[in-house]
Amino acid sequence: MSRNPVRAALTALAALLPVLALGLALTATTPPAAAAATPVRVMPLGDSITGSPGCWRALLWNRLQSTGHTDVDFVGTLGPQGCGVPYDGDNEGHGGYLATNVANQNLLPGWLAATRPDVVLMHFGTNDVWSNIAPATILAAYSKLVDQMRAANPATTVLVAKIIPMNPASCPECGQRTVALNSLIDGWAAGKTTAASPIVVVDQWTGFSTATDTYDGVHPNAAGDQKMSDRWYPALVAALGRATPGPTTSPTVSPTPSPTLSPSPTTSPSPTASPTSAPGGCTATWRLAGQWPGGFQGEVTVRNDGAAPIAGWTVRFPLAGGQRISQAWSADVTQSGTTVTARNASWNGALAPAAQTTFGFLAEGTAPSPAPTCAPS
Secondary structure (H helix, E strand, O other): OOOHHHHHHHHHHHHHHHHHHHHHHHHHHOOOOOOOOOOEEEEEEEOHHHHOOOOHHHHHHHHHHHOOOOOEEEOOOEOOOOOOOOOOOOEEEOOOOOHHHHHHOOOHHHHHHHHOOOEEEEEOOHHHHHOOOOHHHHHHHHHHHHHHHHHHOOOOEEEEEEOOOOOOOOOOOHHHHHHHHHHHHHHHHHHHOOOOOOEEEEEOOOOOOHHHHEOOOOOEOHHHHHHHHHHHHHHHHHHHHHOOOOOOOOOOOOOOOOOOOOOOOOOOOOOOOOOOOOOOOEEEEEEEEEEEOOEEEEEEEEEEOOOOOEOOEEEEEEOOOOOEEEEEEOEEEEEEOOEEEEEEOOOOOOEOOOOEEEEEEEEEOOOOOOOOEEEEO
């Protein structure tokens, strides 16, 4: 009689074993729930054009959502300021701030630590221009800010704007000062970009009118917000494809940074191998990028339309109306009388078939419409 309880317990345990086995089998074969994709963290960085209220951000955010780019998180220590539509409004658009002051006062590292961006959209320098800060000083501040971004995340992708035009009533010189800053950004970016942390120049200046796209000669109206959003969009979509969410200790982005918006250089600054076959041909296309009383900005796009790579190029065009070039970038530009000769810079001479690059210049006089010629060298 004393063994009957033991026998009963053993019998009950035997009955439970199949149930336990089934439970273990279900646990082993049921796949875990898929982890949600980590969003790419995007920081809009700048002054009041970015943040007060900076409604181009609302347009950009909603366009990303409507085109399937939903794994994006706009980040910043500041929140949205309206715009009339729902959107992710976090940003670092600090009204009245100068890029030089943000760099000198080391304000950015704290913002970076709080938000950990993978991509930075930087439209910065308007207040510096207004304050008559030298372009070289502004670019030095840009460099420090980029260094701080890379210290926080070595794989940061930086989209840097050529800032929109300025024509405030209280600063008649600001228009030309803006041109002077923007004319140097391509060269600065080419020298600062890296494979791990590419810098892409986004041209917000070309085609933007202070008369129709701003409400005060400085800040964008609804039409200006739309133009800014449209310019940011393709560059940001490309950056989303490169970015790996979260800080990493080794480069995880594409090794070939490629600014794609004119007038940014669109060729890799790394020289390619010398052609092994006969050189291809090249063509040059002129474009008037901007003008003002007594001067203008010209741009020339050089394209290799041959079947073989070229190692360098030379462009010539006339300025027959007494115009004089005062400044140039992304090419070695000389003028002899009415003839202008432009030779490639060290980093943009080698062009593969169908590749192209752009150089630009400022000049005094009335805007012409020359027909440039190009020859490989």
